[in-house]
Amino acid sequence: MKGRERDPLNLIPERRQDLLWETTPTGEVSVTIKQRSLFPIPQRLRKIVFDETGSYVLSLIDGRMTGFEIARILSEAKGLGIEQAEASLREFLKTLQSRGIITLRGGFGHCKACGADLPEGALYCPQCGTRQASEESHG
Numbered sequence: 776m777k778g779r780e781r782d783p784l785n786l787i788p789e790r791r792q793d794l795l796w797e798t799t800p801t802g803e804v805s806v807t808i809k810q811r812s813l814f815p816i817p818q819r820l821r822k823i824v825f826d827e828t829g830s831y832v833l834s835l836i837d838g839r840m841t842g843f844e845i846a847r848i849l850s851e852a853k854g855l856g857i858e859q860a861e862a863s864l865r866e867f868l869k870t871l872q873s874r875g876i877i878t879l880r881g882g883f884g885h886c887k888a889c890g891a892d893l894p895e896g897a898l899y900c901p902q903c904g905t906r907q908a909s910e911e912s913h914g
């Protein structure tokens with residue numbers, strides 16, 4: 776599908792639940808991930824410890840808030856401008872996703888025709904007018 780790249784801040788980040796998450800008493804968040812390998816050798820484990828800001832962001836990721844909402848909280852908590860908070864959060868979420876640490880899912884979905892973000896409960900795409908069929912399982 777062509778079109779503009781989806782802004783990760785429009786999506787809802789969610790921590791991968793199959794990874795081992797730990798939080799130290801001082802609030803540092805760490806996650807243990809499996810290194811990908813081309814060979815069928817035992818997978819190596821790698822523990823990543825996040826810095827203060829990273830840990831704070833991860834503590835906000837609850838699977839309900841969108842990136843934009845998290846950026847707003849981040850900017851207020853850390854005294855950052857909203858644009859700076861959004862820019863750094865955008866990069867952080869992309870990195871986490873590419874490493875398989877979080878998943879990003881659509882809040883209210885995207886148009887199947889043009890990929891535009893849909894408002895809550897939208898039956899028609901506000902961009903191109905395509906009707907959005909809800910996904911229903913058969914049987």
Ligand SMILES: [Zn+2]
Binds near residue numbers: 888900903
């Ligand atoms: Zn559309």
